[in-house]
Amino acid sequence: MTPSPTAATDWRALGTSVRLVLFTVVVLLGIAVRLRARVPGLPRFGTVSLHRALSLSATAFLVLHIATAVVDDYVNITVVDTVVPFVSDCQPLWLGLGTVVLDLMLAVLITSLLRARIGHRTWRTVHRLAYASWPFALVHGIGIGTDNGTSWMTWLTVACVATVLAAFAPRTAHALRDARRHPRHPAPHGRRSPPVTTTTAPATPTLDVDWTACQAHGLCAGLLPDHMRLDEWGYPIVAKGPIPRAALKRAKRAAADCPVLALKLRSD
Incomplete structure (x- = not known):
């Protein structure tokens, strides 16, 4: 019909x-x-x-x-x-x-x-x-x-x-x-960036996000506001470089408290 x-x-x-x-x-x-x-x-x-x-x-x-x-x-x-x-x-x-x-x-x-x-x-x-x-x-x-x-x-x-x-x-x-x-300030023209200093101290861990598991709960950014922030959909944006030693305890807690265990501490 x-x-x-x-x-x-x-x-x-x-x-x-x-x-x-x-x-x-x-x-x-x-x-x-x-x-x-x-x-x-x-x-x-x-x-x-x-x-x-x-x-x-x-x-x-x-x-x-x-x-x-x-x-x-x-x-x-x-x-x-x-x-x-x-x-x-x-x-x-x-x-x-x-x-x-x-x-x-x-x-x-x-x-x-x-x-x-x-x-x-x-x-x-x-x-x-x-x-x-x-x-x-x-x-x-x-x-x-x-x-x-x-x-x-x-x-x-x-x-x-x-x-x-x-x-x-x-x-x-x-x-x-x-x-x-979070401003983005390019280096002034003709001015060299400050040299990167190296130390002999052991490297602190870095944070990796397992994107197959992450569900944008946002708990990690609340525990590490100085090292990561959330994008417009709630997914974490992790700052480059190792975690400051003062924040290492909070980083371990963030990895352990992640509801889907999508945050990993990695030591090079």
Whole structure:
């Protein structure tokens, strides 16, 4: 039995609204993780876990939404149109923006699965693309949505935009404070860097992070604030070089207290 045009339109309207809400919540949770905020009733690492779960849910719903659009008889969308942006015969601009969202989310998902192989820095760079998926999804829904004339969808869109903009204000302020706290001062032109002194004392251990195990609980940074900090997703960034002897006891405690034992002390 072929679905009626009204049923198909209602499904696309539902898909647009649910997708917008899911992506908005994922962005808000990502900002909360960066600010090390807590969702009421959850510990801080629970916010990270919720962020991951909803990110996967948003990606799965996006794939389902696209799959139903491909099999829908009322819309001429091919499989190629879903992965290659701006080549569709049906509203190429608006549909292409949705394709870009899918490509970005798949890039984040694949690099997350391969994080241990590609390195945390590469993963972090690609993961920042997830922020771009929200405005693309928003514009895609506005341009191609069949229910944008309804008052409930207008208010939903306004509410999502206002909420994200309000959340980005403390996020931007936090980034500016972090930049002032960890400035990058290049050496003045023509001036040599001070020589590195060597000692004969035995080397103190260094900290290594097992990225296949780390789940961004953030406990280690709390114990070693002078030697490591958390990135915008709660993963530790360890300072280069050996651990100061005064912090060695706290470093051992951080390695022992890590819930997933992802922090290792290594002696050269």
